[in-house]
């Protein structure tokens with residue numbers, strides 16, 4: 001199977017996964033195995049669906065990118081998280097409810113350790129009911145991936161040195177999964193508005209979620225977890241919130257007289273990436289470009305470099321179009337050459353599917369000037385560096 005933008009679907013293609021309606025997550029929109037026609041394809045973009053997984057002989061290598069077992073485990077975690085957020089909104093949270101998530105975090109860590117570089121399409125669960133829950137789960141997963149990738153560097157600036165212990169990972173995982181718990185007390189109609197549409201009073205109410213989360217977590221989960229909730233919108237260049245004075249006022253005193261814990265910086269980066277992709281509709285390469293260029297000063301360089309090593313700009317399994325006009329599926333991700341994946345060619349320059357014996361897997365780095373110019377139905381040429389054998393760090 002491969003994943004393609006709904007705008008590039010063709011009649012006759014077959015859905016490889018059941019797809020839920022983004023506007024009504026309980027409802028299955030398309031059954032797995034459903035053959036597409038124009039009547040089915042046309043409304044998909046209108047209701048907010050971005051992409052579909054399509055069955056295709058010869059692309060079985062991508063079938064296991066996300067397993068049903070993984071998705072079902074994740075749905076269970078979201079259910080538990082839903083109960084915590086609801087209790088937080090009603091002021092009925094108990095220590096026990098939160099403590100359960102220590103094991104959830106460690107189980108997730110074990111899963112990630114087993115397959116450390118696994119590509120994870122973050123939108124895979126977007127059809128689940130509450131955006132805040134999915135966002136929290138994704139930020140937790142990405143924060144743990146970042147910490148694993150950074151290794152000892154994740155502990156720089158903390159009281160400890162050397163590799164992270166499971167206790168440290170649990171701090172990061174818990175801080176990440178509960179970083180937005182303060183939002184549970186904000187009215188749903190306020191949360192539903194775009195940030196730029198909020199009148200001043202409501203903007204302050206939303207921003208107060210950081211301090212509210214800190215207060216809720218401080219006595220129950222300790223200073224580091226609470227600091228992550230407090231500082232996930234506070235950036236290294238001084239932008240964001242809460243401001244220095246508000247942080248001091250909140251009583252967040254960390255060892256060494258610091259206001260922002262290094263783990264909070266790491267979760268802040270995971271949060272920024274996830275927000276761009278899930279809330280603002282960026283695709284991976286657009287979000288990476290924004291964070292590496294315009295917002296480079298907002299995050300520690302080591303964390304940003306780790307992000308670049310774990311998030312592929314051309315995710316394996318995604319349909320891509322080459323400058324030659326050929327189409328195919330990105331099949332590998334090499335962090336040393338992120339813009340040069342291997343591509344399994346499936347269509348010719350006239351957009352016709354190739355016969356089985358004509359298909360080949362190209363390594364873009366070895367085949368002259370061909371480069372990827374479209375992914376997920378968007379033109380991305382302007383985002384590529386001049387020399388596509390470079391890395392994000394070499395750009396600008």
Ligand SMILES: [Fe+2]
Pocket residue numbers: 179180209232233
């Ligand atoms: Fe937040």
